[in-house]
Every structure is written in C-alpha cells, then in structure tokens.
Amino acid sequence: MQETRRTPRLSKSRFQLGLQCAKGLWLKCHRPELADPIDESQQAIFDQGTEVGRLAQRRFPGGVLIDEPYYETASALESTARALEAGAPALFEAAFEADGVLVRVDILNRVGSQKAYVDEAVGATTSSSGGTEAISLAGGEGERRRVAGTFDLVEVKSSTKRKEEHVTDLAIQRYVLEKCGVGVDRALLMHLNHHYIYQSGEHDPLQAFAFDDATEDVSLWLPEIPSRLAQMCEMLAGEMPEMTIGRHCSHPYVCSFHGFCHQGLPEYPVTELPRKGRDLLDQLIREGIWSIKDIPEHYEDLTKTQRRVRRVVVEGRPWFSETILEILGGLRYPLYFLDFETLHPALPVYAGTHPYLQIPFQFSLHVLERGESVASSGTEPDDDILDEEASAKISCSLGRLTHHEFLWEEPTDPRPALIPALLDALGTEGSIIVYTHFENTILRYLAEAYPQYAEQIEAVQGRLFDLEKEVIREHTMHPEYRGSTSIKHVLPALVPELSYDDLAIDNGDVATLRYVSAVFGEASEGERQKIFKDLKEYCGRDTLAMVRLLEAVYRSKIT
C-alpha cells in the first residue's frame, strides 16, 4: 500500500476557490502554471486592496503587524504566537494553521483591550437586511456581554457592501482560529464607507470604514466547514475532477483557469450566447450542444436576442432591422459623439468626493455637420420614405467632421475645468451620441456636485442618444459580435478597417491606470507626455469608432 500522499496545504483563498469549483482548486494545487497570467487591471485591483488594508490597520492603533510574506509560513506562525503571548491589543495579518489550512487574518482585535479602541466613530453600517446599525468595537453599556480573552475577527473588504462570499471567507478563518484555541467573539466585515467624504491630507480611518457584523451568518456556515474540507482533501488526493464549464467559471470570482478550461471550444461556442440565464449553458452542454451552429432552429429556451445570434451565426451574415433608418431619422444635426474617461478610486483623491465616485478627467468629442448635398432638414417624421432616402444620402456625403478634446493634466480635481469646456463644446443643439448610459451617469454626478451647472447639464442629458442600446443592441446582429455588444466587439465586426490594435492604450481600465500614474505617480516628464498623447489617441478613437459605426449602419440599409 502506498504511503498516503502528503495533503496539499489549503489556505483561505484555496478554500474559497474549492467552494467555487473543484477542478479549479485541483489545478491551483497541482498545476498552478496553467493559470492565466495576471493582467494589469487585476493587479491594480489587488494593489488597491492592499492600500485599503493598510488604512484599515490605522483604525487600530497599537496593533502589531505580522509582516512575514505569505510564503514564510513557519516564521509568521511564530511571530503570531509571540504577539498573542505578549498581549498585543490587535494583530494584523496574523497567521494560524489547523487541519492543513493556513489563514492570514486581516485584523484580530482583542476584546475590551484598551481605551484606544473605544469607538468615537461608530460606523454606520449596512447590514444584510438593508438597515443601518451601530457597531462598537469596545464594550460599551447596553451591549451584549463580551467574553474576556477573546477577539473580534475582522476581514477588510474594499467593497462597500457585503457579498455572499464574504461570509464563507470569515467562516473558514473563524474555524481555524477556534481550532487554534483563539476565542472569536464576533466576525466582522470592515467595508469602505460609501458615505465617507474625503476632506484633505491623510485619510481618516475612523470615517472611511463601516463595519458589518456577520457573526450570525458565519455561525450558520461553521458546521459545514469540516465536511467541505474533507471533501476537498479527498478530491485533491485523486485525479483531476471532471467539471464542465458553466456559471462557476466566473462566479463569484473569475477563475484563473478560465483560459485553460475554455480551450478547444468550437468557433462559435454556446458560451458566446448573450445574456444567458443561470441554467441555459448547463442545459445545452448536457445535450451535447457546444456550438451555436448546432442549436436546433426551434430550440425553445433561447431568448429573442439569442435566437438572433443563432440565426446570424448559422447564416453567416449580419442582420439589420427594417426600421433602423427610422431610428436614425430621429437624430438632430449637428451630431456630437461624446466619450468620457474617468477615475474612480476606492480611496478618494479629491476633496469632497466619496469612495468609487466616478470623476471624468478627459473627454473626446467628434462633431459631424450635415452633409452639404442634403437639402432635407430631416424634420418631417410623417414621410417615412423621404426620410429614409434623406438619411441615406447623409451617410454617403458624411458632412464635415471636427474634433474637440479635453484632458486635465494636473493632480487637482478636473471637474471645475472640464464642465465649462464640455458645455462650450456641446453648444445647445444637436444629438449627442454616446455608447451606453455611462456618460449620462457621469453627467448626473457632475450636476449633483456642481449645482451651478445643473440646469445646463440637464439640457445636455436631454440630448443624449444611446447608440449601443437604440441601434446596435436592438436593431443589429453580427456573427462577429461574439455575444457582446460592447464597442470593442462591435467595431471589428462592422468596421474591420478601424481597430484599437495600433494604440498603446486600448481600453478604459488601462486609460485610468495610465492617467493615475501620469498625474499622481512618479512618471518623468517624458513619460507623462507620452501617456497624455496615448490617452488622447485612445479617447479620440472611441468617438471616431462611433462615427464609423453609425456610418456602417446607414450603409447596411442603402446598398
């Protein structure tokens, strides 16, 4: 009989992964090299989490940081034991191990430890029931009895609300702590406080966070833990488990083996059906249907859009609705094509803003004047035929196209300069074409923050026309959309000669990252100028893409 294989050590994050997908956990333990590389945007999210974590620690002055990195387990365990022994009032990143599971605890706060923890700022927190409640970190009057010698277990989250997966995150930690003989009084989530308004200088760790007591929900999960752990260990000792692809590949987290598990799919895989409900993918795969082409024509469980996708994929050619020119006939010249780039830091960087508030620092605006050859004013909605013909001509004789742009290059709040520049460039007449309601949301935030402009901004909002919703999503379909109506998918399908491939910045997330590094980072002047140039090219490409898309849609109906 072979010696029992050494059980791979689990960790908090591996436990969470195991709950999401057995195969994912198996791969993580046995074939970690197959994971997708971590991209820049993901890394930025991790970094942001670290920064929030550091601020959270300042909420517990006198706390002891166990600062061994994750791979120096033995040393971290020792340091933790020493700090506990020494009576540290709080521990950060404390390490514990039990049942082959290693956890590092964000914050472990000794109950009733010292005056410093008496809560002056009682966080108003959003509980799962939606109400707000006060949570005190010290034992005050009228509170339930606190068990001496125990700790509050605190998990810091950069989100502002509790999510399902946060509970199991705390549960596995509590399980390990108790196995190690550390009494846990409460299991708390420490979220960013959405209502925190940044003043200036250092962030205020008292105001910036809101606590959410998850003790009850955690205790409901606790009895589950041993059996789940046993299952995982058994699974890990065997061969790679069979798992089909499905919702668990991206819920609650996008799996790092997504790429590995999605290899070898057919050219138009069923995973690319848009807006799949919870069960559709499972159902199709169970029936052995992997390609959209193999879905029977009258398959019942497809939505209207999914049927459209099936049809264009099977027929191999795009579809444009019959009424598309009527929709476009509603546009008023001159046509403005608007796109914002924004910043939305977890921890605010401008005074008066709250966590995650989206702040525009750049816009691009293409303006299309009516073509000269077109006499029609386009204001006779009662004559469809004429209107359509007029519209068609417009597309052919693309009028004069001009471009405006704005980019704030200082580390100060861009909005006071951006708003007047935007209002000026937009004038008072003509449709403003945007891709999704995103720009509308930003305009609303601007109006809220700067009431002196509210009226003008609202007028602008009234002129918005959502190209993605009103035209692309409702009236077109193309096999190469690949199940997505995002502009990054739609442009190569309808305007193959125009792409983002030649740009140094080719998506919004990276644009934000680059901007932050240029304005707040240590970039040299040369690097800053390069980034500003790249940003202008990127944002300008987004609006140009909308111009060309509109043109392509017109063309589809007149040739």
Add this chain to the structure above:
DNA sequence: CAAATGACGGGGCCCAGGTT
C-alpha cells in the same frame, strides 16, 4: 347567486452585461 377558477398585468427582485 356566490364561489372558484383563470387571464392579465403591475411591482419587485435577480441576473447579465455595458461603461470606467
């Protein structure tokens, strides 16, 4: 005639997917 059954539709909730 009163009660039961069924069709319709509004309200609320969740999900998916778009933007940064």
Add this chain to the structure above:
DNA sequence: AACCTGGGCCCCGTCATTTG
C-alpha cells in the same frame, strides 16, 4: 468595484368568466 438598465420571472391582486 459601482452603477445603470432591460429582460425574465415570480408573486399577487384584480377583474371577468365559469361553475356549483
């Protein structure tokens, strides 16, 4: 991560028709 929106779905109330 937040936010927004539309579609799908379920629940439930209302009203009309059928049934005892």
